[in-house]
Amino acid sequence: MANKRTVDTIKVMSFATLGAILFWYVYKEQNFNTIWNQMHNLNWWWVVLGMTISIFSHISRAVRWQILIHQLGYKPRLANTIFAVFIMYISNLAIPRMGEVARCGVLKRYEKVPFTQLLGTVFLERMVDMLVLLFLTAIVLVTQFSTFVTFLDMNPAIRQRLTSFLNGHGLLISGIGIFTLLVVAYYALKNKYLPWGLSDRIDNIASNFGHGLQTILKMPHKFWFFAHTIIIWVLYYSMLYVGFFAFDFSSNLSMNVALVMFVFGSYGMVAPIQGGIGAWHFMVIQTLLMYQISPANAAAFAFVVHAAMTFILLILGVLAIIAIPIYNRRTSPQT
Numbered sequence: 001m002a003n004k005r006t007v008d009t010i011k012v013m014s015f016a017t018l019g020a021i022l023f024w025y026v027y028k029e030q031n032f033n034t035i036w037n038q039m040h041n042l043n044w045w046w047v048v049l050g051m052t053i054s055i056f057s058h059i060s061r062a063v064r065w066q067i068l069i070h071q072l073g074y075k076p077r078l079a080n081t082i083f084a085v086f087i088m089y090i091s092n093l094a095i096p097r098m099g100e101v102a103r104c105g106v107l108k109r110y111e112k113v114p115f116t117q118l119l120g121t122v123f124l125e126r127m128v129d130m131l132v133l134l135f136l137t138a139i140v141l142v143t144q145f146s147t148f149v150t151f152l153d154m155n156p157a158i159r160q161r162l163t164s165f166l167n168g169h170g171l172l173i174s175g176i177g178i179f180t181l182l183v184v185a186y187y188a189l190k191n192k193y194l195p196w197g198l199s200d201r202i203d204n205i206a207s208n209f210g211h212g213l214q215t216i217l218k219m220p221h222k223f224w225f226f227a228h229t230i231i232i233w234v235l236y237y238s239m240l241y242v243g244f245f246a247f248d249f250s251s252n253l254s255m256n257v258a259l260v261m262f263v264f265g266s267y268g269m270v271a272p273i274q275g276g277i278g279a280w281h282f283m284v285i286q287t288l289l290m291y292q293i294s295p296a297n298a299a300a301f302a303f304v305v306h307a308a309m310t311f312i313l314l315i316l317g318v319l320a321i322i323a324i325p326i327y328n329r330r331t332s333p334q335t
Helices: 002-027 032-041 044-070 078-094 098-111 115-143 145-154 156-167 170-193 198-217 222-246 255-270 279-290 295-330
Strands: none
Touching: 032 295, 044 078, 044 115, 044 222, 044 295, 078 098, 078 295, 098 115, 098 295, 115 145, 115 222, 115 255, 145 279, 222 255, 222 295, 255 279, 279 295
């Protein structure tokens, strides 16, 4: 147990250190007086509107998750599902990807939904979201190809890694390799090294996980699932776009610019760093530089918008942690 805690602590510190290094790298040459002046003069109402939009996007995500869980035969209360999603986000600010486990744990505790089946729904959600991101990336590549080339020209290290990865069929090879390794390792351990009882437990987990996926893929309410998927991503995009109007220097930027920034910034959020700190700032700043926004102004925009997003996640997460035990003391779980 002590060793596991040590490893977990090292992981958290490593991710946090990486985020801090990226943040320092992005802002090390910036004039903070200029950034402060921009923050002092910005229109905070647009920032508040962006945070409000983000709240509705998180609620929509909870409703979409609820749709998936219903297909498993469970009827968790929507309030608990919303609380679980809020807790997910604040957990991700502490440990990258920890939130996915945390939200499943919340519903397992308060709604008695099997943890492994919940993981199946989370897996499908993330798979669908990744497909949406890839679709938006394709749109940006087709409509803003010159912008994408400019971004790569401004960041030769990224271009080199991307070229090497694609030329070496890295994605296909990595996927096949990981899948093969997992299958071989599982059967080797199951047949030779696992003690009695543990093999059956793994089989049970895999069965529950597979059952969750199969049930979801056959769900009758696909329309509402995909409707909320569209709503979530439109709200994510809108949250970023309204941020343009908070600053004088970005208020004239088009919706196409917001789309490019949104896609690039999303990849920054995918990075295994708490809240995308540093990585998201870098991607957003580089995007603004391509549209002739000064480095100081771009840095101010990234700092304010990310801070606003993080602030609302912290508030919602803390409120959810406080509210969920109170709510469940006053209401009896459904049977």
